[in-house]
Amino acid sequence: MKISKNKIDAETFENLCCNLDQLEEGEKVKYAQLVEPLRYFLGTEKFQSCFDGAAKCLEVINRVAVNTVTLVNDEFTPIGYGIYPEASLVNHSCEPNAVFVFRNKQLLLRTLRPIAINEEVFVSYTDQLVPKDKRRQILKQQFNFICQCSECVNEIREQLFHKKKFGTESLKNGEFSLTESGFPEVSVLPDSTESDFSKILEGVKNMNTDDCFDKLEKLGSKYFDTNLLVHELLVKCANIASHKSFKSALQFELRLLDNFQKFYPDYHPMKSLQYTRVSKIFSFLGKVRSSVEYFEKALRNIAVTHGCESELYKVISEQFNLDQREIAHFEEQSLRKTALTQK
Incomplete structure (x- = not known):
């Protein structure tokens, strides 16, 4: 630099x-x-x-x-780093009401919901889909503070990260086998410390791809999809399936979208991207009515999170218009057939 x-x-x-x-x-x-x-x-x-x-x-x-701010592309993939003095004025929250996006090297601050007069604007300095103990560790090491935001205090999303379906179970997954303390609805995996959960989560992220589908079926029978262990397996399975069968990948992507609906507020970049993935798969499968439905949702979110001037919005709009024209063509063909039949 x-x-x-x-x-x-x-x-x-x-x-x-x-x-x-x-x-x-x-x-x-x-x-x-x-x-x-x-x-x-x-x-x-x-x-x-x-x-x-x-x-x-x-x-x-x-x-x-x-x-330092991490530069990302439209798909929020890190591509570099930069210092933007104005951005340093924005404080952190694990439940942010704004987000940084980039157009080339230009940094933009976009709000995720209406901001009241005198309400502070926050962005997240960390990945929001990380357990609280890991987020706090990152923030302490780099920025030297312990986060006390509403999410860290109330743990609304944190409870979703650990949610299971029933009773006391033993988690047996590859190299690790840890027992949790059973709670009726919500439980922390495992029952020792939060840091252990983060270690297990890292184990899932680094798991051999050949084991993903089997592990997802086993864990999915005990834990809700919002449990971060299951969520990470869904991500891996979706990525693997997308190289083999769009039809197979779609079921995983829809489950991930349902998770994002629970994890994030109405408008969030990750929801925008997930709507886009789902709509593209529907389009590839020839299910244009469904693709148009999800493209509309994607565009509504992207207009807020990225802006109508963004390249992502333009690309998705083009695909949306193509599928709309295909629907119009089908409907026109159907009307013609109906007219010929009546004659």
């Missing part, structure tokens, strides 16, 4: 948040370990002219770490 010598840009960067003095010694050591490789890369003379010593270098590294 290039730090401009322009006075205004340099001053703006200097005014960004730096929490180096609040970090625990262990975290400071991690930053300090980056100083010497950077000195070696730049050379001693350039390093000294840029940073005026190791202490200043530490400050710069910390400001970059705290204020």
Whole structure:
């Protein structure tokens, strides 16, 4: 990342948040370990002219770490990193009312619902489909705060992440076998600690693809689809099935869409993308009436989350119009056949 010598840009960067003095010694050591490789890369003379010593270098590294924004494409796939001073003013919530989107390198802040006067605008610094303990760990390590947002306090979505269908069961899945404490409706897997659940979740994400369908059937009989273990298996099964059969993939994508309806508010980028995936599969299968229905839902969401000027909106609009014309053609053909029959 290039730090401009322009006075205004340099001053703006200097005014960004730096929490180096609040970090625990262990975290400071991690930053300090980056100083010497950077000195070696730049050379001693350039390093000294840029940073005026190791202490200043530490400050710069910390400001970059705290204020860096992940650049994503329309499908929210990470493609790079950047520092946007205005974006650093927006605080975090695990239940955000806004989201960052990009048009090329331009960052836009889009609200996900109407914002009241004097209501604070929040974005999420982390993936929202991550257990609370993992989210808090990420936020503590990078930004040095413990999140106390409404989701972390009330755990509405967190309960969905752990929801099971009945009684006390043993979770046996590949390399892990842990027992949970049974609750009538909602339970945490396993019954020891939240960090164990995160470890099991990582195990599911890294599971051999050949085991996914069998594991999904077994876990699906005990846990609701919103349980993150089942959800991750649905993601893997949908990806595998899409390379073999769109008809098979559709059932998994619809179950994922149902999850997103429960996980996210009315308008959210991930719902926009899932509507798009489902509508495209319906279109590929020739079920144009269903594809048009879901394309309409996708476009309504994309208009809010990405904007009508976005490339994604334009692409989906084009496919939507094609399928609408195909429906019109079918209806015209049907009317002609009916007219000929009556004659």
